[in-house]
Amino acid sequence: MKNTVYYDAQCPLCSKEIALWRKLSGERFEFKDVHSQNFPRQQRTNMLKVLHLRDEKGSWHIGLNANFKLWRSHPIGWVSYCFSIPGIYWLVNHFYNVWAERRYEKRYGCEQCQL
Numbered sequence: 001m002k003n004t005v006y007y008d009a010q011c012p013l014c015s016k017e018i019a020l021w022r023k024l025s026g027e028r029f030e031f032k033d034v035h036s037q038n039f040p041r042q043q044r045t046n047m048l049k050v051l052h053l054r055d056e057k058g059s060w061h062i063g064l065n066a067n068f069k070l071w072r073s074h075p076i077g078w079v080s081y082c083f084s085i086p087g088i089y090w091l092v093n094h095f096y097n098v099w100a101e102r103r104y105e106k107r108y109g110c111e112q113c114q115l
Helices: 012-025 041-049 064-071 075-083 086-108
Strands: 003-007 029-033 052-054 060-062
Touching: 003 012, 003 064, 012 029, 041 086, 052 064, 060 064, 064 075, 064 086, 075 086
Parallel strands: 003 029
Antiparallel strands: 003 052, 052 060
């Protein structure tokens, strides 16, 4: 099983970031649009809110930790170790989750209408 990144391809920012990671990653990762997958509604909603990565062992990495897993496969991975220091991790993770929630609400605020 290959590392698989699940992302929101309808989000312009997400799509740009994934396009960059595709170039940098070569064949190390597979990238899948959450919208093209057949996930149950609640799982799909959760996956659209934050980045999800399923590693080669089948373990899930979610949100900031998914980003760290992706980053650590590249030369810029050292940055994620700086962000992993406990107090800094809490702050960066909080910021990521607030940003992700706002991005999701802006795009899919009316869940019944959009999904």
